[in-house]
Amino acid sequence: MDYLKLIKRFIVIAFQDVLAYRMNFWISLLYSVLNLGTGVLGIVVLFSQVETLRGWTLASTLALLGVYLTLGALRGLFIGPSLEALAGMDGEVWTGQFDFTLLRPVDVQFLASFRHWRPLALLDLLLALGVLGTGMAQMGQTLTPGRVLAFVVGMAAGLLILYAILLAFSALVFWSPGFLFTWLFNALLQMARYPVGLYPGWLRLVLTWIVPVGVMTTIPAQALSGDLPTGMLAGAVALALAFFAGATALFRTGLRRYASASS
Template sequence: MNALRLLWVFARVGAMGELAYRANFWLQLLESFLAMGSTLGVVAVVVSQTDSLHGWQPAELVAVVGVYFAILGTINLVIAPSLSQFMQDVREGTLDFTLTKPEDAQLLVSVSNVHVFKLIDVVFGLAVLALATARLGTEVGPVQALAFASALLLGAAIVYSFWIALATMAFWFIRLENVLMIFWMVYGAGRWPLGIYPDWMRWGLTLLVPVAFAVTVPAEALTGRLDAATLGGAALVASFALAGSRLFWRRGLRQYSGASA
């Protein structure tokens, strides 16, 4: 609850900051539109050549794209900007100000910077997802909806743990921008269902960068492909990831010596 309240406060601050530059809204709209348009365009070219890609129907491929953009937008909305800010704070020593605040430091650095215009990606993603689901025609019953919602939440938790663990490395290494670039490049593979990749890539996309849990598993839940075991596995991975990244964060924080003196 406390986390949500803080997130809301920072979102309001972020909105005030961004609303001062309203032209950026249109720029973001164009960017999101082009990104979504070209991704769907490629899907269109692909499905013009085949009816099903490893068993995924066109509408299901579009659903994967929807989930991909919804998660992408969420990362860019709060996780990426907050943690980039955090890494800069470690470098410059201004993390001191955060640490003196009477709140959990991990929570503070995770929500401190909200780029509200990135909501456009989330909205586009969810809209495309809704359209795709409507086209699928299959009844999305309460069980499937629940499975989808929990898969999405678990995926978000795993992605968050991954990012916080990466960011925590800033306590030891000065420059990590390049590592984050690698995340983005690999994340692009999530536009397609993981099943199409060869085994060695699938392992990398599940374990090294959690694309599988973030995008494919929720999409599988929606299209009725998910079995209970996978969802249970995702829950297990999510709990381990959250706990492990928390431990790692605490370990890193002890390393921080501050900039004062």
């Protein structure tokens, strides 16, 4: 598999790069711990006042936070850096460097999505899995193979939706360079820290169907606790596939508009 070999190469390069900046490791660790600490304490404070909230307990909300942090860490590991290098500030489309990417004999969408890795995000991933594990242990639920399977499928669907939305926003750069809609999305994504059920009805609809950030975290967390209504998982997978197809189409259309740049 050439693609897998390429990914391995990209990861090795990223590790070599990161080893040159050792101080950055400690700073990154500080940021990761702060992100984790504020998230966990936010939930602890809330549940110090109430026992349960619309069926969610401290334990299940912690597990949901673990899902949120895991998705965030995976995004920071490769999707984020790769798409940022493409369409972010001073990205390849902006500077015209994208010409060289187009010339390579590999699928452009693959390169744009997997090329840059940020190994320090593995710290986030470890911490996130720790939160997830703690939440699950606190729930005291027995994990049946069915639930684990539903959880893995839900996570995959969530990650695919996240990737599709980011890809779509990155593709918009072909129409309007300097587009900062990823920021708008990042602000909305924070809402996925809490179960969608805790928001008022209209917002729940927006977070489920229009900007489905709620689906990404709520469905895997519900799969773990066994509260997932039947059909929701299939719905999430269908939604993810639809978003992925739409975003890919948008990216390919945008690609045709690309007319290089010069300084």
